[in-house]
Amino acid sequence: MSPDLRPLELPASASEWGGWFERRCDEQLARARELATELKQTLPESRTAEETLSLWNDVNLALGNAFAVSSLLSQVHPEEPVRTSAEKGEQEAHRLLTELGLDRELYNVLAAVDDSTLDEGGRRVLRLSLRDFRRAGVDQDDAVRERIRTLSERETEVAQEFSKNIRDDVRSVSLRAEQLDGLPADYVAAHPAGPDGTVTITTDYPDYIPFMSFGRDRSARRALLEAFLNRAWPANDALLEELLKLRDEHARILGYPDWPSYDAEVKMIGQGPAIPDFVDRIAAAAEKSARRDYDVLLDRLRQDHPDATGVDSTDKSHYIEVIGRERFDVDAQRVREYFDFAKVRAGLLEVTGRLFDLEYVPAPDAPTWHEDVAVYDVRSAGRTLGRIYLDLHPREGKYKHAAQFDLVPGIAGRQLPEGVLVCNFPRGLMEHDDVVTLFHEFGHLVHHVLAGRHRWARFSGVATEWDFVEAPSQMLEEWAWDADVLQSFASNQAGEPIPADLVTKMRAANEFGKGFFARTQMFYAALAYQLHQQVPADTTAMVRDLQSRYDLFGYVPDTHFQASFDHLQGYTSGYYTYMWSLVIAKDLFSAFDADRLFDTEVSHRYRDRILAAGGSKDAADLVENFLGRPYDFTAFETWLNRG
Numbered sequence: 001m002s003p004d005l006r007p008l009e010l011p012a013s014a015s016e017w018g019g020w021f022e023r024r025c026d027e028q029l030a031r032a033r034e035l036a037t038e039l040k041q042t043l044p045e046s047r048t049a050e051e052t053l054s055l056w057n058d059v060n061l062a063l064g065n066a067f068a069v070s071s072l073l074s075q076v077h078p079e080e081p082v083r084t085s086a087e088k089g090e091q092e093a094h095r096l097l098t099e100l101g102l103d104r105e106l107y108n109v110l111a112a113v114d115d116s117t118l119d120e121g122g123r124r125v126l127r128l129s130l131r132d133f134r135r136a137g138v139d140q141d142d143a144v145r146e147r148i149r150t151l152s153e154r155e156t157e158v159a160q161e162f163s164k165n166i167r168d169d170v171r172s173v174s175l176r177a178e179q180l181d182g183l184p185a186d187y188v189a190a191h192p193a194g195p196d197g198t199v200t201i202t203t204d205y206p207d208y209i210p211f212m213s214f215g216r217d218r219s220a221r222r223a224l225l226e227a228f229l230n231r232a233w234p235a236n237d238a239l240l241e242e243l244l245k246l247r248d249e250h251a252r253i254l255g256y257p258d259w260p261s262y263d264a265e266v267k268m269i270g271q272g273p274a275i276p277d278f279v280d281r282i283a284a285a286a287e288k289s290a291r292r293d294y295d296v297l298l299d300r301l302r303q304d305h306p307d308a309t310g311v312d313s314t315d316k317s318h319y320i321e322v323i324g325r326e327r328f329d330v331d332a333q334r335v336r337e338y339f340d341f342a343k344v345r346a347g348l349l350e351v352t353g354r355l356f357d358l359e360y361v362p363a364p365d366a367p368t369w370h371e372d373v374a375v376y377d378v379r380s381a382g383r384t385l386g387r388i389y390l391d392l393h394p395r396e397g398k399y400k401h402a403a404q405f406d407l408v409p410g411i412a413g414r415q416l417p418e419g420v421l422v423c424n425f426p427r428g429l430m431e432h433d434d435v436v437t438l439f440h441e442f443g444h445l446v447h448h449v450l451a452g453r454h455r456w457a458r459f460s461g462v463a464t465e466w467d468f469v470e471a472p473s474q475m476l477e478e479w480a481w482d483a484d485v486l487q488s489f490a491s492n493q494a495g496e497p498i499p500a501d502l503v504t505k506m507r508a509a510n511e512f513g514k515g516f517f518a519r520t521q522m523f524y525a526a527l528a529y530q531l532h533q534q535v536p537a538d539t540t541a542m543v544r545d546l547q548s549r550y551d552l553f554g555y556v557p558d559t560h561f562q563a564s565f566d567h568l569q570g571y572t573s574g575y576y577t578y579m580w581s582l583v584i585a586k587d588l589f590s591a592f593d594a595d596r597l598f599d600t601e602v603s604h605r606y607r608d609r610i611l612a613a614g615g616s617k618d619a620a621d622l623v624e625n626f627l628g629r630p631y632d633f634t635a636f637e638t639w640l641n642r643g
């Protein structure tokens with residue numbers, strides 16, 4: 001047995017971070033460059049297939065190391081100069097990646113490798129690498145490659161500007177003070193009337209979301225909704241049109257019929273036209289449950305507004321909140337009392353430790369970038385498997401959402417996997433939604449650590465198809481809804497565990513609306529696909545048509561949702577991903593006995609066959625290995641239609 005690997009040594013004092021980062025990033029990028037040059041210079045005959053592929057693996061490992069540390073520090077380091085320097089490092093890593101992808105000499109070296117002497121993993125790495133080169137356009141003639149370079153550059157610029165317009169275009173409505181009726185006292189106090197007697201409510205989430213849920217004034221909700229759905233309009237109209245045309249040309253120049261076909265090729269779904277099929281299948285499956293819950297909302301709306309003919313987004317969130325309170329008796333204030341941050345964090349480690357046979361040993365002396373960060377060594381059967389960093393509270397300049405970042409990708413015998421959870425939870429009492437998010441994100445973290453002992457960088461960590469990535473995390477959310485699991489750590493100040501009947505009510509409230517939520521999701525998925533597939537002249541007409549077809553809440557006249565549909569930037573035509581992963585998450589969960597969530601026979605099999613496998617096999621094969629059959633829709637449809 002070889003000795004345990006040592007974690008990456010981080011700087012011990014705050015002033016050393018800037019220099020440390022630059023050394024780490026420069027050194028890894030320089031190494032990737034040198035190794036790529038070596039690959040091209042040495043005569044191919046003087047190397048075995050195995051040696052060539054090992055060198056290529058080292059190029060990717062160095063590049064992965066540079067990407068990991070730069071993308072992490074650009075989002076979490078407390079000092080602005082370090083974040084800026086990390087952003088530059090990330091851009092440099094991107095430039096090198098593009099350069100390598102279009103490097104004909106490098107491609108020729110790999111394409112000449114005789115794979116008959118390689119093992120199964122080596123053959124897979126080679127096959128996927130050659131596919132990446134082809135998708136980058138390496139084997140096209142000079143004119144086409146030049147055009148691809150131009151297209152890619154412009155796609156990045158336009159997508160960034162599209163996103164920036166959404167971030168920057170904060171709109172607002174002016175309301176009379178009495179139009180805040182129904183909002184919590186702290187919200188009202190935070191929004192005092194101005195000199196003219198009106199109150200300003202913006203389209204930012206902390207303003208918008210509570211207002212749409214709690215605001216009783218229907219016309220005020222309507223005005224805010226219209227402002228929200230018109231963010232970045234008309235600024236993003238021309239940009240979206242250009243972006244869709246650029247991507248369309250990009251896909252066609254490489255020989256694909258359209259952008260979704262190009263994008264779907266490397267996903268589990270495989271083919272562009274499979275996306276609308278999937279969307280229609282889910283829409284049909286959700287129909288019954290969606291109509292049933294929609295009618296409940298409509299009936300309740302009519303108690304307040306007898307002339308209402310239908311529910312749209314003006315009323316949706318508000319009446320969901322009303323139904324939660326009146327019908328399911330869930331008082332969010334009471335629920336919070338059971339979720340003290342420190343107990344939840346300890347509980348999460350205890351629960352996942354039991355499930356996957358892991359021990360989290362605090363490493364209080366390990367240096368970090370901020371005093372809030374808690375460090376643990378992940379151990380199992382007497383060995384250190386990795387190191388995790390939990391950076392869970394907000395601070396200025398820090399990433400605003402919740403995500404897992406890599407610090408170091410793990411490689412068998414060479415690098416210990418190290419990952420970071422970056423979230424923005426309160427220090428005291430948490431909402432139950434926060435607890436679910438914590439379990440979800442921890443699912444990604446444990447995936448990163450457990451899949452950190454492959455030989456190939458290509459297989460390390462969450463290296464699976466992009467439309468499968470969310471499934472393990474969505475599945476782990478189930479543990480945050482189980483009364484026995486919650487009672488093992490969630491207790492109020494008096495030490496009383498959360499009552500099982502309260503958890504039952506929370507679950508019932510959470511199930512309400514799952515059908516119509518699925519339909520709204522399918523509207524987004526259809527829109528993302530059709531925009532890229534058809535490249536329509538009138539994007540608003542497409543929004544109107546698809547929304548009336550899929551979303552029970554319908555189109556709001558004179559609004560332009562597509563202008564602030566930020567997912568078009570990163571997910572392009574693949575918004576369906578979330579629901580696709582959820583279908584598989586429900587199927588994976590069906591292997592567990594819902595009454596015995598700590599059955600380690602199942603959870604260890606899951607750990608070994610799905611998580612630890614990383615990207616070593618196609619996701620469909622991993623799932624089949626675990627379930628003993630191919631994945632299907634049964635569990636998802638049963639869940640959708642129960643209750």
Ligand SMILES: [Zn+2]
Binds near residue numbers: 440473
């Ligand atoms: Zn996730």
